[in-house]
Amino acid sequence: MKQLRSIKGTHDILPSESNKWQKLEAIVNEVCEQYGYHEIRNPIFEGTGLFSRSVGEETDIVSKEMYSWEDRDGTSLTLRPELTASVTRSFIQHNLGSQSPIHRLYYIGPLFRRERPQKGRQRQFHQFGIEAFGANNPEQDAEIIAIAWEILSRCGLSDNANLNINSIGSRECRNAYRNALKDYIHPYLNELSETSQHRFNTNPLRILDTKSEKEQAILKDAPKISEYHTQDDSIHFESLIGFLRAMDIPFVINHKLVRGLDYYTRTVFEFNSLKLGAQDALLGGGRYDDLVEALGGKPTPGIGFAAGMERFIIAMEESGLQLKGATPDIYFVCLDERGIASTLNISNKLRRIGLKVVLDPLRRSMKSQLREANKLEAKFALILGETEINDNTVSFKDLEKGIQKTILQSEVINFFDDLTN
Template sequence: MDQFRFQHRKCNPAWRNGSDICTRNASEESRKYCSRNYRQPPLRQIRTVKGTHDILPGDTNKWQVLEKIIHDVGSRFGYQEIRTPIFEETQLFARSMGEDTDIVSKEMYSWKDRDGTNLTLRPELTAPVVRSFIQHSLGTAAPLQRLYYIGPSFRRERPQKGRLRQFHQFGVEAFGSGNPEQDAEVIAMAWHILSQLGISESSALQLNSIGSPDCRMAYRETLKEFIRPNLDQFSETSQKRFETNPLRILDTKATHEKKMLEGAPSVSDCYTDEDKWHFESVQDFLNAMDIPFTLNPRLVRGLDYYTRTVFEFTSKTLGAQDALLGGGRYDGLVETLGGKATPGIGFAAGMERFIMAMEEIGQKSGESKNDIYFVCLNKEGLSDALSLSNELRQAG
């Protein structure tokens, strides 16, 4: 067979480039030899990209239950759905969240478009909703705008249970009111969604206020003075946060750092009179609605734009990574992104984590079941069966 191999090499340049069958200037015998001995290996199976997943037919019913409740509760509270593009200008997220945040500096999927514009797959939806609010002058149409959203977001972080690189978020944003009753309403909306899903009993609400911008600036310096003598014992990440946003150090998960922060001054030490009134009013309204909460003076949330009220719902069914939903007030964000000064508050939640919490308590999927079946004994009856089944489907 060596002469056929030689003939094959010589007569078919495509073979030298990896072709598996000799098709040009070759004898029949050479082609047979080629087809037996130079077959292509099986094609590699293409799978989902790391950090993404398929939502299969057996699971979509759970998602539909969650989505329906979000729509129902949103409508009941007078909120309207908004949908924004999956990618935006990179600068939108750099300006809103801060260039030094982990999300912007490490986790975003960004690229330069053909026209030179820097674009990013959205890592969260608050900034896109604020951008849309400004661009379309929604504040002019109605002084108080209540919006909710559902959609995918993208972050290049380490995939783990309930945290993926493509994940799904839902959330709400309320623009136009800086009053504490608006804060309580947004928190109540989150509580209603948890209750409708049957997971409120396994969830806990943590509440804090990080004060007005003046309060935050004063507290920032007070906290830095407390940390500075032991700064070299903190992690590299915390040392960077010391310079950019020292309040984020309070969010540390490191045990030795938590110990060093014991006795740290509280942000409440820097509250203005208005900050105190605002936070106490939020608590009073939540108590009036019988929504239980725990004060957590170390709760700061991870983004730079928060002011005053911040909150987080956790679930004991989710283990160590127990955050379920979080949000807060952002009275300066609209102005930061080029709009008129407009107070705002909202929350966001990862839908995958909600599905996990639902599964942990055995929440039923609410899948539909067929009650009527058609069995045709012969071909003649098939048309009648299809016609009748179509009528039943149209009738609901």
């Protein structure tokens, strides 16, 4: 039989890694709550239409990367390839907008895209992200970016990440700009790559972030989207820039930053890591003022970001982060079958006063058990053997200092209470 292994592009997060994940999740939870954002948990799969309508039929994500299948009743279902669509669906479905004018949400969870795996890119991967519905003022944009910056900082990544921001304007701005850009590109159309030629018709703005040097050269003198901003677009963007400066968040304005999902309006931004390979986008997001309405809700502005957790973890490791898992306070060494019941009983009482207690279910020798205690970096050992059983005592050993003493079994809890206070 062929050896069982995880599916291509999926991976197991083993205990040696999971402490990093827990650390990252703890930072996300803490920072989001500090800003008044609350967690939302959505289903892993949704109706396929949700994503084609929000993310965009022509995007790569929808057109070639989704895991979709037909359910038994014939409806098309899809493993979620991103979360803004789900959160927005949820926002509309539960009519959250009428419960309060502002909704600030965050999420952590797995996503699925059928891409060729490489460093920082998996088929099942994880993102955390936030979404704020209801406010179209630039201070909301600033708050979103500030949260991103704060999380990056607490993960030790802010020194090695660049923030790029741009405004792709409102709908009327983009319509005008799209025409101007097409007029500019049209004479060079034959020199463009096949994908760019295709995008010329489907989504010409995407041509802007091509990596092809030849195409970049052609685009050098292309019109800038900022020249087509409406007055409100300009005010919004300028205000945001002022707010970012006020918060000392460093950024670069990148006129060519356009993002791959169709629902963005006005502010778009991206944090790129210097510590990653080709997949260097750590976190990206933007405003989506038309999305709620497009999915059938009342017109409601929104803005959010999503961050790649695998990429965060890699970048944190590259930055030299060493995280130790939790180590036991006490390793309970039991040397006699008659003592097992007492060992279990005392251990539970110790755990109830908040201590981490580990014991050996293999009935191994003293030497083996203490070696294990040492390996686990336990602070103390408790030893229960024949003599202790006869005396109703237990031996206490400080494994760092090597000091040992005998205490009555009835006094163990008090002893540790005193010791740890």
